[in-house]
Amino acid sequence: MIQVENLSFNYVGTKREVFSDFSLQLTDNKIYGLLGKNGTGKSTLLYLLCGLLRPKKGGVFIDGVLASDRRSAMLEDIFMVPEEFTLPQVTLDTYVKMNKGFYPHFSEEVLERCLADFELSRQTKLHQLSMGQKKKAFMSFALATGTRLLLMDEPTNGLDIPSKSQFRKVIANNMTADRILIISTHQVHDIESLLDHVLILSQSNLLLNASVSDISDDYKFEYRTPAEMDDSVLYAEPSLQGNAVIVRRQPSDHETPMNLELLFNAVITGKLR
Numbered sequence: 001m002i003q004v005e006n007l008s009f010n011y012v013g014t015k016r017e018v019f020s021d022f023s024l025q026l027t028d029n030k031i032y033g034l035l036g037k038n039g040t041g042k043s044t045l046l047y048l049l050c051g052l053l054r055p056k057k058g059g060v061f062i063d064g065v066l067a068s069d070r071r072s073a074m075l076e077d078i079f080m081v082p083e084e085f086t087l088p089q090v091t092l093d094t095y096v097k098m099n100k101g102f103y104p105h106f107s108e109e110v111l112e113r114c115l116a117d118f119e120l121s122r123q124t125k126l127h128q129l130s131m132g133q134k135k136k137a138f139m140s141f142a143l144a145t146g147t148r149l150l151l152m153d154e155p156t157n158g159l160d161i162p163s164k165s166q167f168r169k170v171i172a173n174n175m176t177a178d179r180i181l182i183i184s185t186h187q188v189h190d191i192e193s194l195l196d197h198v199l200i201l202s203q204s205n206l207l208l209n210a211s212v213s214d215i216s217d218d219y220k221f222e223y224r225t226p227a228e229m230d231d232s233v234l235y236a237e238p239s240l241q242g243n244a245v246i247v248r249r250q251p252s253d254h255e256t257p258m259n260l261e262l263l264f265n266a267v268i269t270g271k272l273r
């Protein structure tokens, strides 16, 4: 379990607090979607969670251990895939041999499976890969590490259309029961079917912290013609299929798939608070 307790943080040389007295609890066996407008602190939160940034006040505790202490036992169980990264000028095979020793739960089987799904070979030279291919190679390594906490910042940026569904397949097939995966992204359609829980961040606080099952219990996402618009509509956006709407779900209503973009827009405009 991850406990973020009364965290305050500002970057060196700036006065503005990106987080001020911010608390959050994350539990095992869940995929979290971390959403928010530009500059709200999503990447900063990921770096604070893995202890690469140190809070001014408060702390992040991973199973009771302070993340910013960066103890080796904790580092074995955390992996972060940043939005941008550089990889050494070696083959993927050499990279794996050089780095897998840091992760006691590393699985060659998971690596092979992910590489096969992403159509990558271990002999591929990392420095000759395109941005999207590099991301797929690094995400395969990340999943193979077997760390309990896996953080991904904009993982689908740079992936082509077929790779986005491969990404969902790879994640769904390799989530183990004790793992926490946090995906920060603006590409909501790429991940909405994967998520167990949605976090929407806004200037240092959470506008939404809800499980997908609670969201689906409470709301219905559907399309309505202008004639069908009534007082039950909590939020609406015009779309080609009619108005995309969120309405409160009644006990007799069928569950509908969550429309994450609509939910996000409804929450940040204050329509679902």
Ligand SMILES: Nc1ncnc2c1ncn2[C@@H]1O[C@H](COP(=O)(O)OP(=O)(O)OP(=O)(O)O)[C@@H](O)[C@H]1O
Pocket (backbone or CB within 6 Å): 011, 012, 014, 018, 036, 037, 038, 039, 040, 041, 042, 043, 044, 045
């Ligand atoms: N190295 C830095 N030095 C100073 N301020 C920074 C630094 N990195 C980020 N910030 C500021 O911290 C705030 C949060 O930035 P962060 O990158 O965490 O946001 P984000 O939600 O990930 O944004 P985006 O969606 O654009 O990626 C922003 O106001 C940004 O200007």
